[in-house]
Amino acid sequence: MILFHNSILKLDYSPATDILDVGYPDLHDYMLSEIKHSIDILIDTVKNYDVKKVILDSSRTVSSVSSEESREIAVYLASGLMKTRVQKVARVQSPSSDIEERAQGNIRHINESIQLPFQLQNFTSKEVAIEWLKA
Secondary structure, eight states: OEEEEOSSOEEEEETTTTEEEEEOOOBOGGGHHHHHHHHHHHHHHHHHTTOOEEEEEOTTOOBOSOHHHHHHHHHHHHHHHHTSOOOEEEEEOOSOHHHHHHHHHHHHHHHHHSOOSSEEEEESSHHHHHHHHHO
16 A cells, blocks of 8 residues: 655555565755655654565666765665664665665665664565565
C-alpha cells in the first residue's frame, strides 16, 4: 500500500513482509531542501509504522549534485534511519557507474564515521534484495 507519494519520493509498504519500498529520489541541487523534507517524511513513516526493513531503489535515480551534496543527503538519510527501529536496509544499485561510484564512496564514509545500528547491503537486482530482507 502506498503510504506517501510526491514528486520526489514514493513510499510503498507491504505489511505482510514488513518491507518499505522507497524509490531513491533524483538529486538536483535546486531540490535539496525538498529532498531533506521528504526524507523527514520517510523517517516519520518508518517510525509510525515501526518498519524493520527498507529497500532503497536507486536503479532509476538521476543525479546532478556535487559529491559533497550527495554525501550530505546520504548522511542525512542514514542519521535519520538510526533514530528508528530499522534492522535491515537493502540498496538496489544504479546502472550508472558515476552514480554508483559516488554512492559507494558515501557508504564507505558513513560506515567510517557512524556506527550504523542496522545491516546495510547493496544489490544489483531488486528481487535478490527483497529475498535478503525476508531472510
